[in-house]
Amino acid sequence: MPPSDTIQETLNTPVAGRYDVIVVGGGASGTVAAIAAARTGARTLLVERGGCLGGAATANLVAQWVAFFHGETRVVGGIPFELAERVQAAGGSDGFHRYVMGEAAGTPFPLRVLPFNPETVKWVLDGAVSEAGAEVLLHTSFARALVRDGAISGVTVESVQGRLALLAPVVVDASGDALVCASAGVPFQDDGGERQPCTLSFRLSNVDVARFRAVPSDERRARVLDGLRRGELFWESLSFVSTPGGTDAICLMSRIQDIDALDARDASRAEQEGRRQIASIVGFLRREIPGFEHAILADVAERVGVRETRRIEGRYTLSEEDIMQARGFEDSIALGAGPMDRHQPGGTGIRLYAPPQPFEIPLRTLLPAGVEGLLVCGRTLSATREAMAGARHMATSMAMGQAVGTLGAIAAAGSRPPSDVPVSQVQHRLAQDHALFRREQVVRQNPPA
């Protein structure tokens, strides 16, 4: 929606709070960043536009955390792994499972994932954030970055109270769209405008998941290709996550092309097209797929899931070669596991391949060029498109969140900019908090029985 004209507004915005660290976006990476900052002693505020924390995991019904494991080796510890354990203890998951990503696609890919009930994740995160002592503002949208002399000093937000200013020397942009960075004038990677498709997820109840799982994979693929030919399906996958109990299937089967999620008209079209596709997919599943005959549409995600928008230009740009050659970095602060999954823009396929080893993510990818005090985490890190496809999974995003939350709190405590904090100090604290960030550190776990 390109602006056709401008008007001038004069605003007197009340200052509603002063903090050490403000985190914008309460998704995978931002929630963990806020917990880490608060546990490291910072007065922390977490600002989220929706009514719950969790981001893609909850609002988009992306109901499985990927990338805790590379093969059978766990590569993410610290706060993310603690949250995974808390979700299980709360009855929201029956543990890590083997799962085939892109099931019924040309390149299916086996992974160890943590499937969960998104509703449980919501209250587990509420509890973890409040125990850490961070304040949360839900239903509050970021509006503008406050920048003075090349350094961030806070943000303005819009909530039911109208426009408010919130001040802090450190702001973490965990919005998934690098909204704070855009407002602060941070440059972005040039991506040529191509975007992976969006997906509106939905939940079916009254499904016999065991009966579905017993259908041989070549038969599933044949049925999917038939559905695609008839225009009733939209990509080569029967992509389901089942919650504990085996009666519900969360389906990631819509595929909405040519969407720039940073354009309000495109974003609206994505929701409507997603619902149109879901109506068709549900009919197909009930008619064609064993186990779904009596399925009931129980829920549609609050928002369409967006795989990519902006990636910042940071002090280092992670590349596919860094990942595939397992390059080591002095300033590594998190480990990624992949897979590299690229959903074909404009097509019905997916390209999936694995990094040969867990890969290191340098802190410099989370430090935006040109603005002091501003940090990023999650899918907007400074990376090429290919590298982002391998680093965007939620366990990796959460690990980045722990690193920048910790850094932000250390910087605020010493009244110095984050880029002046020695990385060894951040790594020392991360190690104390059981985070994993060096390839040599990772523990080999026994495969599940």
Ligand SMILES: Cc1cc2nc3c(=O)[nH]c(=O)nc-3n(C[C@H](O)[C@H](O)[C@H](O)COP(=O)(O)OP(=O)(O)OC[C@H]3O[C@@H](n4cnc5c(N)ncnc54)[C@H](O)[C@@H]3O)c2cc1C
């Ligand atoms: C369809 C789909 C399927 C996927 N499948 C998987 C999978 O199976 N497993 C996996 O691990 N990963 C999966 N991913 C990738 C993963 O979900 C994301 O890459 C990951 O969530 C990125 O974390 P994040 O913290 O950057 O963003 P998010 O988790 O998206 O969080 C961003 C948060 O910022 C908030 N926000 C946005 N704008 C504002 C604003 N103006 N003011 C305040 N708050 C704001 C949002 O509401 C949201 O809560 C999938 C993604 C999609 C879209």
